[in-house]
Amino acid sequence: MTTNIPKHPCTNKCPNFKGEQCKTCLVQELPSSKEYDSEFLPGDVVVLIGEGTNDVLLEIVNHMYTPNMYRVKILGSRTFGPAFKDDIRHATIAEIQANRRLTEAEEALAEVS
Incomplete structure (x- = not known):
């Protein structure tokens, strides 16, 4: 055969x-590489997008158990945890420079300057 x-x-x-x-x-x-194709890769700096969440920067470590869940760590620390794809977004350059997630107003000011 x-x-x-x-x-x-x-x-x-x-x-x-x-x-x-x-x-x-x-x-x-x-698993096939297509199964884990993603917009987030290990080393990417991201922030949480939910109301009331910490404004810390996070680093993608790797995928966890599913393609929609990532293992992340607080940037510059050894604290690890899970994050769902729908709960995070890439950090902007202004956020990386400020070393935290910016509010919408701060982000708008950063885009103008």
């Missing part, structure tokens, strides 16, 4: 391999 999965790790190792990942094999298939 010809497979469309070139050099798949199960080939010639697992008797249940029939051209695609089997469910009994110990060789685990890695």
